[in-house]
Amino acid sequence: MWKHSRYNAISIDGERRSSVYMAQSRLSILAVCFVLAYFMVVLRLLDLAIIQGEVSSYDTANSKIEKSQDVSAISARRGDIYDRNGFLLATTLKTPSLFVDPLLVIDAGSLSDDLAVIIPQLDKSKLDRVLHAKNRFGWIARNITPAQQQDILNLGDPSLGFEYEYKRIYPQGELFAHLVGYTDRDGLGLAGIERSYNDVLSTGKDVNLTLDLRLQHAVKRELSKAISDFTAIAGTGVILDAKTGEILAGVSLPDFNLNTVNKASKNQMFNRLTLGVYELGSMFKIFSTAALFDLHDVDMGKTFDARTPLRVGRFTINDYHAEKRILTVPEVFMHSSNIGSALMGDMIGGEALRKFYSDLGLLEPMDFDIREIGKPLVPSIWRRSTTLTASYGHGLATTPLQMSAAVASVVNGGMLVNPMLVKPSNDNIKSEMRVMSEDTSDKMRKLLRLVVTKGTGKNADVKGFAIGGKTGTAEKSVNGRYDRKKLISSFVGAFPMDDPKYVLMIMVDEPKGNKKSYGYATAGWVAAPAFARIVTSMAAILGLPADKYDPQKDISLELLPYLYDEKGGKKLVSY
Template identity: 45%
Template sequence: MIRRYFVRSQTKPLPPATAAELPSFDLQGGRPVELRLDGTAKQALETGRTRLLVAAVSFALAFSLIGWRLIDLGLMTDRHEPSIARDLSSGGLETGRADIVDRNGIVLATTLPTASLYANPRHVRDPEAAAAQLATVLPQASAAQLGAKLASERSFVWLQRNLTPRQHDAVNRLGIPGLYFQRERRRFYPHGALTPHVVGFTGVDNQGLAGIEQSFDDVLRASVKPLPLSLDIRIQHILSEELARSIDTFSAIGGAGVVMDVTTGEIVAMASLPSYDPAKPAAAAAEARFNRASLGAYEMGSIFKIFTTAMALNEGVVTLRDGYDTRQPIRISRFTIRDFKPKNRWLSIPEIFMYSSNIGTVHMAMDAGTPAQQTFLKRLGLLQPANIELPEVGQPIVPSPWREINTMTISYGYGLAVSPLQVAGAVASLVNGGTAVRPTLLKRDPAKVAKGPRIISEETSETIRRLMRLVVAKGSGRKANAEGYLVGGKTGTADKLAGRRYARNARISSFVAGFPMDKPRYVVFVTIDEPKPTKETHGYATGGWVAAPAVNNIVTRVAPLVGIAPRDNGNAMIEQLLVEINKSAEGRQLASN
């Protein structure tokens, strides 16, 4: 190989050895001469040239890739940029815990990736200054708390778990040495305080600690497929809103409600107020976390007359033309049983139910007997905890021993405490044709739901529906009469126990309803805890004044959503009952003559 060089004259002569090795250079004239390299020198030059070429190609390729990625990110974001929203919708985001959704697929609980901040205090140069800076972007932590952590001798301390994206970016911009981020997952509840008593919540490590989150913790951890609940978030919103309105109107301390499908047992709405934010359960009061709908046990008052009347009719103890003399209070031991608004006459069975006579109901229960009462209530699921997919389920308060006085008082709703969920399930079993239905919070296919064991006959079920319609059309439940939707129901008012005595001005006011009563689809139960009378209610705070109007509003708002059109068939359902009442009165008059 030949290379040409220009060699200038040198001020310092070359050593003899060097001059001898370069015989072809003209050291005086500066003329180009030919230089021939052979052997080791030639090989070294070729290696250097090859390495230089490889490095140049590598740098060119790297810069080409970087340039293409910059163009890709800048111009083609929609096609390639990672998107949490898109990954959630396509199921492509690995969250480690399945979503919980309502019956229509609306997300009730989901998991998103977050960043948690920790520090190695040994790498933090100025703990006090770092803490002051961090406190400006982490409002939940004080500078003193952060400073104590950053000044510790440990090599690892958590500063804050599950930062928001804004906090993550703000901490990053501070550029404080010794701070690091750990990628984690956090559970989010888009509807906040609307569903916490059903959905529940998780801890910082995404372990279910309450509600469905706890009951199905293993299932949610093992699956990526959403868990569909029976809840309809639209109906849940209506129920919660009407409960809150009643609590506010009557200055109550709380309330609960249930809306249940009478055929499948699906709970389409279940609310307990006051409520709380499932994202911050530790900040909620114990009263707010308490699930009044499934965990609370209350004496329900006259609502229990539905069960006593159904038992007596089904067992053949009475017929609609029978009745009892309600003029005299019932005295047993040191107790006296009276009617709230006495009629002071003989009442037929429909009248006893319509006017909510304690005396007449006690006579029916005593004629049926204590064993029959116990058996019937047990079959309705009122003597054992509700069988529902929640860990927060209350134990009913059952008398032991069950004496004669207990049989009497339980007949009209005192002496046996149950949950609102149990009442809704029991009433659904009576109005759906008479077959037992088990409440559930999981979405069911109606075609695959088998009928439960028979509780009462279809004929008795139809009679109970007509009696409940009579209460709303002519009795104490008229404020629940949502026009066009054939609402039937029963009021219930019970004084609360205060120690060993009943309080005078503290009560539970409730109303249970079904609609439409010619072919029921839903049961609605509302209970308000310690309502106060108002001027508009003329000093009353009973179930008919407090809870019945809320049920009216709920039915009126829910019916169109579920495809139930209003009808105008007046009192067709109760015409036969009115005939029976007249015949009973005539028969009684003839007998007395």
């Protein structure tokens, strides 16, 4: 442009010439600026229309999907729950839900046929109603599988669309029903760990439990075998680490599938391990005997007269496995003599016995990782008769988990055990609270071993392991009266008895005797064999060597001098 102006300019000389020239050059600078400005506009147009145009159209088309697929758009994903070995127990998956815009449906008949093939559980008449509706939105199926989604995408029907939402998935189904718990549709924990650790899980953090998937399955398998063998109505089983209180397995039967909670009945959802309180009977003899050793300077040779039933007020205390003679402490324990234990209770005294039970955490609700906790039933007025019956477990009801924790405290050297499902971040979880002397714990381990080698718990023995334990058979109280036909048969035990590592408890509700048990439904026939089967499985699962146990050095052998035969002569029972 400036060239042009140059050749067509009128030639002027002198001073004026320079001023014209100046004006020309200013004009041309201005012109160049405008040209550049237009040039930039053109470039920007090209950029927007051609280069970015392609992308932005893609963005618009996908913005809807992207929005609903965007993780942050739906609130943070709930954390996962794992077992102690990192097996997945609960996770959250983004699942598509299928909806339809009925206005865009072209051929409702063929569409409903196609959908019925892909999603077989659809209700045909309901589907037709949705497809013919006069509105612009209708759900067809919630939370479909990825394979189903792919099939629907392959249909290519423009009226169908997906909404994405999070769904809680429990890959193990029923196995951890009562401890892991479940959430509502919006991801709010309603039971178990899901409820008590809701604050942690809802911020997206994972929770690692102390449970072991393999042991959990073994306990469930053997417990359900015991329940079906003896046509019982329910049962519960637990494995505890005897020193730390970590729960390795905890089962309550009947259970329910966590993925279909709305189909579960109240009976299935009831947590018998931590919420149910039961009179567990003779197991309390472990604690009354421990109290006797801990509070009084008595040795194993101390005798109790169990020849005649004991009468206290309107109560008569009888023996189930009656020996009708004078018994030493090991004999009272291994024959599970109610009379003997009641006499021990009398010797300890009501207040002392109550305090001892209380120190073991048997009289108050537990402080535990899940909130479904039962409150123990304890007599409000503690009379002499209460003391006598409480010393063999009558009139006291606790949760099975509390009971097994108290047994762990007795056998582990006398340190209080608090059961836990979630390991605290610091490794130092050894108990600091002493509830009885080490010597008492030592004596109790011998007595518990004796029950399995010679007493009521023989069926719990497993070759290669020093198992100790105690049976408990209690009559259920129905409408305020004890029903002799309805029993609670349980077995609590630990192994290896010289330094217990595991405490197990099995409880079976209302077992009925069968041919194999000669009609008996007592703990020694129902719960003890299940206990033995679980220990056998544990040995294989955890790789526990069987050659560490030497029958020649069994701790219960020391008690043999205190065992007398029926006639009262000081004779060793043949071993």
